[in-house]
Amino acid sequence: MGTTKQIESVSSVLKVFGILQALGEQQEIGITDIAQRLMMSKSTVYRFLQTMKTAGYVSQEGDSEKYSLTLKLFELGSKALEHVDMIALADRQMRSITKKTGEALHLGAFDDDAIIYIHKIDSRYNLRMYSRIGRRNPLYSTAIGKVLLAYRPEDEVRQILKNIEFIAHTQHTLKNLDAFIEELAKVRQEAVGEDCEEQEEGLRCLAVPVFDRFGVVIAGMSISFPTIRFDIARRDEYIAMLHEAAATLSSQLGYHDYPSYHHVTA
Template sequence: MKLQKKTNIVQSVDRAILILEVLEKSPEPLGVTEIGNRMDLHKSTTFGLLHTLENRGLVIQDKENGKYKLGLRLLEFGEKVRERINLRAQAKPFLKQLVDEYQETVHLVVKTDNEYVYIDKVEGPQAIRMYSQIGKRALMHCTGVGKSILAYLPDSELKGILNNIKLTSFTPNTITTLEQLKEQLQRIRLQGYSLDDEEIESGLRCVAAPILNYNGEAVAAISVSGPTTRMTYERIKELVEPVKETSLKISSTLGFKIK
């Protein structure tokens, strides 16, 4: 069967990926010439690609013999992919249970860089629903799930984010100063949950809680969300414990030990 020629391929990126595939298939580290010969590339081109991959931790060069092997950064990528795939599957029954019991939309998000991304959503049966989309990114300072994740990050990672965070205002309730944000994060750590009280969108409230890994660090969060006409403060109080309990159940599937 004749393969169709693909368009819009960036040659240098394609070659870099092929280098990783060559190293993945080789039981032993390979030198620049060996890799170049297997790919029919000039030595200087191969070296430039390897140097770039090494700079990003995707390959490692043995300083004694000059040969290359796959880098540990790839293992980190694989762990993130595995964690997210497993997390979605493991969390699904718990998310459905929350929706069945409380009839509101439930979200599952994971941290990515200085934002979070929706990886699952279970719609409630109510007539008025939220617009949200799996794969969509959002900011962390103005949402319940975002603040839950921030509150349980390692101090060094949190400091890096706070040093670069842009506290964009979306509503009169949005946090716009670092002092306010830090105070809220401290409160969230003490109580184990967070709120979005019309902070990213007027007329919308949610209660959220972090999902923790075996180190007690936040890798994700869940939320129950809805319009303020249904998500009254009394309703929020009713949802706090179920959301916290659900997040802990999901956390336990990642190795988190409840003390």
Template sequence: MTTIQEKSDTVAAVEKAFAILECLGNRRDVSVTELAQQLGLSKSSVHRLLQTLKALGYVAQDGESELYRATLKLFELGGKALENTDLVREADEDMRRLGELTRETIHLGALDEDAIIYIHKIESDFGLRMQSRIGRRKPLHSTAIGKVLLAHMTPSGARALLESQPLKIFTPQTLNTVEAVMQILPRVWKLGFAEDNEEAEPGLRCIAVPVFDRFGKVVAALSISFPTMRCDADTPERYTSLLKAASQSISGRLGWRPEA
């Protein structure tokens, strides 16, 4: 590994922190002195950074030997990034097909702490302007994707997330209490889809279905968004059917097999 020489205070500490993590990734049970010598840093600087990384859970220290090692938290973080990368790649073809069939906006969203985050999007052919973009976070309670993700959590887990922050009201249709959201989740789970009926944006509807990984865990939700003016009597049923077929295809490529 390239040795990092002691640099001026203008150099970001994160550069040194990642150098330490890289070193710990290649070796197990390393002392402060060894790290300092290998990286060309002072022992005090290495010790300070190690304590920060330890507090964040990325580094552990043996109680007797006082040697340091990397934890599995980095593996977990990398696994999540890899999972999302695989998910987007596997979902892209079906999302584009959905876009061609409906000409509406298609989203793929996943849980990001206490909100959803859009990780892929196919734009509407109609030039529909939505308050969404890849990487943007949206509330759980007012989105069809959020309701799907909540419905596949334990009730206590869903309630904890909903109670962690005030439920913002976006339109007169927004569910504005934890109990109101909790009451619909069993039905969402049973039917296999959720709806947002002008709850996030006026004049806009959305239907979402879950996407499963090989363990049967819901890792994301797939949705179609469309304006109420293009919603006929059979539109929700048709879009739900298309979404479920696409979700089954995506989930299958992720290794999921439906129960017999």
């Protein structure tokens, strides 16, 4: 039974993409034409088109049976392309820092109610942070998560995290939303997010924001250290390297007013 359902699901996905392709090849096309082209019943084509219309990917010409694509697929493709461009530009900056420090660099983006790693450069040391591209981590206990939210209005941050349970990954993890909001004020002032063993015992991270041409933080760039290799005396040096890299990347993305670093004493 499970195999049959899986085959049906795959078949349905293929039909959807077939309809999208047919719509993409012709500005306006009717149900009958699509059904004949794809060798599907008109009722099946109609059902899929109505679902895609509800989702916003297809528009219907009045009460006729003519359908066309909306710009929603273009918007999705543009977002993916933006990340691809950003990753290619970020790679050179990140590799430069890893070459100087030997430590791991990560690029993370906002994904619903978490961060997702979209690029990384591994540490040259055997003792290193475990990570992989595509891995998700909480916003509230990661340096990247902090810089991704620090420049958003407080009410928006509260809305994003309203259903999030603040799990104590370690004894250092922030305990609630109010504590997190308070932490974000410091992040904005320094233009630096810091994870002091909040996500994982024995691991520290520093992160800085990456801005797009509209001044919106679209990513965070971080450096990660096992605590035994983190030299607090070099903290400002690490931050300066990150800021230089992120400012260069932000400039390449069209933003030229990168914030200055102001050390905040505890």
